[in-house]
Amino acid sequence: MSTPPKIASPKFSEKLCSHCGLCMGDAWPAEETLRSCVFNTGWLGSHEERIFGRTRDLQDDDEIAFGIARRRFYGQLKQPVEGAQWGGIITRLALRALETGLVQGVITLHGTMLQPKAVLARTPDEVLRGRGNKPVLSPTLTALHDAWKQGIKQLLVIGAPCHVHAIRDFHASNPQLQDLELYVVGIPCTDNLEAAHLRWVLELVSDSPDTITCMEFMQDYRVHIRHKTGRTEKIPFFCLPPDVMRPGVFADSCMSCFDYINSLADITVGYFGAPFSHDWKRQWLILRTEKGERLFDLISGEIDISPEVRRGDAGRSVRAGLETTIEPVLHPELVAHRKQLPRIAGNLLCLIARFSGPFGTEFARYSVHIHALRNYVFVRKHYPERFQVLVPSHIHELALRYGLVENESPQRTDI
Numbered sequence: 049m050s051t052p053p054k055i056a057s058p059k060f061s062e063k064l065c066s067h068c069g070l071c072m073g074d075a076w077p078a079e080e081t082l083r084s085c086v087f088n089t090g091w092l093g094s095h096e097e098r099i100f101g102r103t104r105d106l107q108d109d110d111e112i113a114f115g116i117a118r119r120r121f122y123g124q125l126k127q128p129v130e131g132a133q134w135g136g137i138i139t140r141l142a143l144r145a146l147e148t149g150l151v152q153g154v155i156t157l158h159g160t161m162l163q164p165k166a167v168l169a170r171t172p173d174e175v176l177r178g179r180g181n182k183p184v185l186s187p188t189l190t191a192l193h194d195a196w197k198q199g200i201k202q203l204l205v206i207g208a209p210c211h212v213h214a215i216r217d218f219h220a221s222n223p224q225l226q227d228l229e230l231y232v233v234g235i236p237c238t239d240n241l242e243a244a245h246l247r248w249v250l251e252l253v254s255d256s257p258d259t260i261t262c263m264e265f266m267q268d269y270r271v272h273i274r275h276k277t278g279r280t281e282k283i284p285f286f287c288l289p290p291d292v293m294r295p296g297v298f299a300d301s302c303m304s305c306f307d308y309i310n311s312l313a314d315i316t317v318g319y320f321g322a323p324f325s326h327d328w329k330r331q332w333l334i335l336r337t338e339k340g341e342r343l344f345d346l347i348s349g350e351i352d353i354s355p356e357v358r359r360g361d362a363g364r365s366v367r368a369g370l371e372t373t374i375e376p377v378l379h380p381e382l383v384a385h386r387k388q389l390p391r392i393a394g395n396l397l398c399l400i401a402r403f404s405g406p407f408g409t410e411f412a413r414y415s416v417h418i419h420a421l422r423n424y425v426f427v428r429k430h431y432p433e434r435f436q437v438l439v440p441s442h443i444h445e446l447a448l449r450y451g452l453v454e455n456e457s458p459q460r461t462d463i
């Protein structure tokens with residue numbers, strides 16, 4: 049009897065793996081799925097051109113930060129979805145897509161905050177159970193294997209940017225999937241981590257880690273941590289323990305991620321481009337494609353919308369914070385010597401930042417830029433052999449503008 053051909057195993061031991069799930073199922077051999085891994089293809093690649101007919105305009109500051117879009121605005125569901133992360137626009141979109149027959153299944157996540165489980169939801173109840181964030185690396189795309197095996201022809205995928213890149217590439221390159229009608233709802237995503245690392249961070253920052261239900265990095269420059277008791281802890285970014293910045297806390301995959309804003313989705317639904325809303329209900333929508341418009345139409349009668357607002361100068365704030373942000377990447381040995389700012393001083397800095405710093409959509413531009421620049425430095429230092437493949441051209445443009453490229457800026461030639 050001949051021995052079966054050896055299949056390349058998934059690269060779970062690889063540090064550049066966000067556990068997206070694409071090579072973790074059994075419908076296709078890992079050799080095939082790994083070709084679409086974003087850490088092999090790089091961010092954006094030719095997909096922007098394929099999906100939008102062009103690449104983003106490097107003269108357009110908003111396009112550099114937020115990707116190509118037909119329109120962007122704020123939205124708030126008149127009747128929010130209880131238990132959702134924010135107002136629940138994503139869950140409502142997915143419910144309507146299933147109920148109206150636009151799709152036969154929805155790829156989402158069940159499980160807990162620390163133990164997400166990928167599912168192919170086929171009923172409204174299964175879609176509803178997917179609501180809420182799982183702020184850890186999540187194997188969403190294992191459910192694509194189930195969708196294929198069940199013969200699904202119209203599919204909605206809800207994913208972080210690494211999921212969206214992998215499925216876009218696999219869908220475009222795999223002849224077996226050519227008749228699959230794919231709809232993609234994206235969440236913005238940055239600084240994600242392994243479940244064990246999240247547990248460690250929560251224990252470090254919270255006074256009651258066991259009662260936490262969810263957390264967000266907010267536009268008021270504080271981390272908000274919600275508890276089962278209804279209490280919300282608010283910790284200024286500036287007061288986080290320096291240990292959180294240590295290399296290795298956030299996954300290397302996430303430090304090598306260059307699409308915070310999920311620019312290959314049909315529609316991106318986030319919050320950080322909208323002014324801070326105390327009830328966590330106002331969301332930020334970026335409609336990118338005709339399919340994104342079709343998805344939005346499903347809920348347009350259920351939502352109040354308003355135009356974007358912005359104030360301040362993202363560039364100035366990025367320049368002010370860049371040195372501190374990239375120092376732990378360049379000189380991790382100095383993290384131990386960093387002092388934790390007292391809460392009173394941190395709260396004061398938050399107040400100043402809220403009134404004089406970037407606001408609304410400008411806050412999102414600041415956040416996208418500073419994360420992208422930090423990751424640019426990280427990849428150049430730790431994965432120089434992958435630098436050219438991973439980093440898309442608009443990030444090189446940003447690095448140039450902020451003086452991170454050697455010989456372009458005398459003041460930063462140490463980087």
Ligand SMILES: Cc1cc2nc3c(=O)[nH]c(=O)nc-3n(C[C@H](O)[C@H](O)[C@H](O)COP(=O)(O)OP(=O)(O)OC[C@H]3O[C@@H](n4cnc5c(N)ncnc54)[C@H](O)[C@@H]3O)c2cc1C
Nearest residue numbers: 132133134135136137138139157180181182208318319320
């Ligand atoms: C790690 C992480 C970081 C984020 N950072 C930002 C940010 O900086 N700025 C911003 O505007 N938004 C960010 N988001 C997205 C934001 O928190 C909300 O998920 C989004 O605004 C949708 O809210 P909603 O109420 O419509 O979602 P819901 O209706 O509650 O639906 C959420 C959907 O997202 C899916 N989901 C949850 N966790 C994950 C995950 N880890 N990977 C893939 N899919 C997942 C769920 O299965 C569900 O389908 C982040 C999300 C995550 C998981």
Ligand code: SF4
Nearest residue numbers: 065066068069071085
């Ligand atoms: S990121 Fe996804 S496709 Fe790439 S190795 Fe990890 S699980 Fe596999």
Ligand code: SF4
Nearest residue numbers: 209210237238302305
């Ligand atoms: S930060 Fe990037 S690589 Fe990490 S989980 Fe989010 S999208 Fe994936």
